[in-house]
Amino acid sequence: MSVRHRVITQRQSLRNATYRLLDAAAILLGLALAVNLVPDFDSKATIITCMAAIGVFSVVAEFTAMYRDWQAVSLRRELTCASATWFITLVVLAIVGRVSEYTTEITPGALSLWFLTTPVIAIVGRYLLRQINRLLIDRGLVGTGYAVVGVNELGIQLVHNINDSPEMGLKFMGFYDDRPAPRTSSLPDEMDRRLGKIQELVEHARSGKVAKVFITLPMRAEKRIRDVLEQLSDSTASVYVVPDFFVFELLHSRWTDIQGIPAVSIFENPFYGVDGILKRTFDVAAACAMLVLLSVPMALIALAVKLTSRGPAIFKQKRYGLDGKEILVWKFRSMRVCENGAKVTQATKNDSRLTPIGGFLRKSSLDELPQLINVLQGTMSLVGPRPHATAHNEEYRTKINGYMLRHKVKPGITGLAQVNGWRGETETLEKMKGRIECDHRYIREWSIWLDIKIMLRTVLVVMKRQNAY
Known part of the structure; x- marks a missing residue:
């Protein structure tokens, strides 16, 4: 091996070692800060808990590839990965503690503080390390x-x-x-x-x-x-x-290794590894919280639907889900006719099929609330490409190149297309193309922050009630 190659390898190993030490220090300092706020605690239990946390974190970090190629990823991406790794670590510790019946004198309050302070310390440390590295590069000391x-x-x-x-x-x-x-x-x-x-x-x-x-x-x-x-x-x-x-039109491509043969995916699902865990955890936690908060309004809506028109308050529609597999999507009934066959007519302005409160439900998107159940079932996500009628899928997949790629991810209750002006009726092919382009862009650029941003923008879009019939 050449001298230059040894230097590069040593520098990369030193960086990885520095980051590993930083994370271990963050776990130690976070726990020390937490327990010192409590008058009495078991120091032996604290040491055992800290060592276990550092060990589990290191193992989980290998699974999430947290220490690989840190230079080539953004700080936001790195921080997301570190936070997710820490969350998984705590879940593993909790499961192991329950199974082994190990108890600690550390109070729940101190544990909660540890949970919050450790990622903050790690984030600040990573930011400072990047700034120091940038300063050294600017001064020509490294590079x-x-x-x-x-x-x-x-x-x-x-x-x-x-x-x-x-x-x-x-x-x-x-x-x-x-x-x-x-x-x-x-x-x-x-x-x-x-x-x-x-x-x-x-x-x-x-x-x-x-x-x-x-x-x-x-x-x-x-x-x-x-x-x-x-x-x-x-x-x-x-x-x-x-x-x-x-x-090629790449859709979240990535490298993979097939028994020593490198391959690159052209069309791929972005939710693999820690990203998939993070996405699913966010979906379940947010959906549970929303169902608790909206349980009374949802019950009132169901009652109103039942009292104002004949038929069920909630019905299920056939849609394409992940990988194009058929799923049943839950909705509050807003029309007198429940279309689910080979031919489906999109809702239009002043549609005669609407129930007395159907127009309000559709304009306010309240008819979509039962899809929170789909999210918990795992057939849908909070954010993703909106599910189209199966008849529309079969129609447009022959007219729009790459149409079915939107089904590389789970459909969502809201999506990037809906907050960018493509909500509602798509009476022209160009409008449908615009929606599909947004769906592809969402898959290419996905991050948990993008999901949060779309959800916040959805509230504003719904309040304006544009293009919803």
Whole structure:
């Protein structure tokens, strides 16, 4: 192994070790702060609890990949992962404590304070570490120079992304390309550094001037890529091939390993690993809270529906759920006719099928409240693409490319499309395309913060009562 490779590996190991020590210190300090607010406590029990928490947290962190490639993720993403890991740790500790009948003298109040203070300490520590790392990079004390092979849109975007993440510790040196400037993409002024041809890059890599090389040549240029790799193999530079997957319509793609064979998913569900646990936990907790708060209003709505029209207060509609599987969606009945067949007519303004209170229920979206039960069942989520009638799915999947990709996630009670003006009737193909584009964008950009933002915006949209019939 070369000296440069050893240094890079050591730096990454040091960063991981620093983060692990930081998290252990946060758990220790959080518990110390909590128990010191209580006059009497069992110090032995406190030490055992703290050691158990640190051990479980370390194991869970491996599952959530919390210490891998921390430079390449945003601070928000890192903090979300750390908070979720801590929550899972506490759940595991609670289960183990109950099964083993282990008791501690730490009061429930102190445990609650520990639960809250530990992630705060960890978050502050992570932020300070990032700021220190950024300061060292700005002063030139740390950092690795990198070059890009290929003056094209992908290469320009790559440099933009790295420049937007200074905590990665990478310094842009310039582009290398055998093609003359007129045959390549035009470069922004801040990136206009054409350092030469591939042969010059190889010489710079051999001399140690270039530590990292990113090859952004198009996938069809396989022969050129192989040639560049062969030449750079006579150096100690770290070389990365950046495949131009953006020629495809990616839907939350990610790398995976199949018995040593790397593969990249083009269409994928974003809710895997800790994200899936976080999404489901948020759904269940919020749905339970909402059902408790809205139980009386929901009972009154059911009574009003029953008194003002014949038929059931609540009915179930067939819809497509996760992976296109059929589910039954619960709703307060707002129409005299319950359509569920091969042909479904969308509700329109002043629809004659509406019950006396049906219009109010639909405009206020109160008819959707029983879907909180779907959320608890696991067939729906609080936020996601709205479920369409099965007849509409079969119609539009032949007219809109990628229509069925919206079913890579569970349908939601509200969604990104609904808070961006695509709520209600979709009487034209263009309107449906707009809704589907929002659904795809939601899957690509999902975060728990996006879910919270959509839920808050939903309240404002419902209050305006636009495009709901």
